[in-house]
Amino acid sequence: MTTAREMDNEIDWSSLTFDYTPADINLRCHYSDGKWGEIEATRSQEVALPIAATCLQYGQEVFEGLKIFCGKDGKVRAFRMADNARRIKESAEALIMEPVPEEMFCEMVKKIVKLNARFIPPYGTGASLYIRPLQLGISPQIAVRHSTEFVFIMMASPVGPYFREGFCPTPICVTRRFDRVAPCGTGRWKVGGNYAYSLTAGKMAHDLGYSSVLYLDPREKRFLDECGPANFFAIKGNTYITPKSDSILPSITNMSFMQLARDMGLTVEQRQILLDELDEVDEAAACGTAAVASPISRIDDLDTGRSFVISPDNTPGPITTELYHRLRAIQYGEAADIHGWTTVIDLD
Numbered sequence: 001m002t003t004a005r006e007m008d009n010e011i012d013w014s015s016l017t018f019d020y021t022p023a024d025i026n027l028r029c030h031y032s033d034g035k036w037g038e039i040e041a042t043r044s045q046e047v048a049l050p051i052a053a054t055c056l057q058y059g060q061e062v063f064e065g066l067k068i069f070c071g072k073d074g075k076v077r078a079f080r081m082a083d084n085a086r087r088i089k090e091s092a093e094a095l096i097m098e099p100v101p102e103e104m105f106c107e108m109v110k111k112i113v114k115l116n117a118r119f120i121p122p123y124g125t126g127a128s129l130y131i132r133p134l135q136l137g138i139s140p141q142i143a144v145r146h147s148t149e150f151v152f153i154m155m156a157s158p159v160g161p162y163f164r165e166g167f168c169p170t171p172i173c174v175t176r177r178f179d180r181v182a183p184c185g186t187g188r189w190k191v192g193g194n195y196a197y198s199l200t201a202g203k204m205a206h207d208l209g210y211s212s213v214l215y216l217d218p219r220e221k222r223f224l225d226e227c228g229p230a231n232f233f234a235i236k237g238n239t240y241i242t243p244k245s246d247s248i249l250p251s252i253t254n255m256s257f258m259q260l261a262r263d264m265g266l267t268v269e270q271r272q273i274l275l276d277e278l279d280e281v282d283e284a285a286a287c288g289t290a291a292v293a294s295p296i297s298r299i300d301d302l303d304t305g306r307s308f309v310i311s312p313d314n315t316p317g318p319i320t321t322e323l324y325h326r327l328r329a330i331q332y333g334e335a336a337d338i339h340g341w342t343t344v345i346d347l348d
């Protein structure tokens, strides 16, 4: 972990990874007695909790992730923050937590960015300021019961690319040994508990030389679900295909790519995708806020020994590349934001 003091000296923006580098200030807001309190700004990296807090006892926690970019024009932009505000509200409601009002969420994003302006990576470095909002149930309970008090926290960290390899294809694997979530479970929400067991599956994949696990649907294990902490899409001819499933997180990046694909004249199909169909795709990638798009070279089925080679020459496909550059160009203010996805944040 890099400390803020170390950053006072000099930061090599282009060598940032996706590790946590705490910005100076984080924000907190408590909910109790039926209302949200004042937004507090603090330098503390700690949070005091009752040891019986429901977040600790029963995993009553939800979170989000979004990025802030310094553009070519020097303006600072948040990407689709209203969608993150809506999604954390839905996640909270799923766990009987008091939803954070969307206006409060957006106000806190603007505030944390202003207070940590020196951590916004300059244009041209490929880095960004990552914002991690999270909400915890903090009422003490021994019985399995939900909280009536909550804390909403927003923290920030400058980050570089998620994958060290950068925008180049990596192999992933399919295994039936692990499910990310249960059928009728919490897969469509960003609930911390979804990620605990995925750490085990992710480590297994990394140990075997894969960048992540491509999960199958947990009910039948026939259809593609998602790719570690990212959605999956493939290009087949002139069609963008991506799984439709109630056990995957509705990725904001994927939604953006679907729109950009339509803008490029592609047909977009959001539907069930059989594993066997991987034989017929021309390109495939994982997508999410962290990596934007991460092209896939090969998908190995660890249980059957079957291998789907997506990119024999190990280069990213042309459509994936175009989608990636179009999205990044909007985020960095290099291309017109015709869909109104960005919010300029005034730092004064």
Ligand SMILES: Cc1ncc(COP(=O)(O)O)c(C=O)c1O
Binding pocket: 065, 226, 228, 229, 230, 231, 248, 249, 250, 251, 252, 253, 254, 287, 288, 289, 290
């Ligand atoms: C399980 C999972 N799927 C998909 C995504 C990608 O979603 P987004 O594009 O909104 O970051 C994420 C990351 O937030 C995730 O954790």
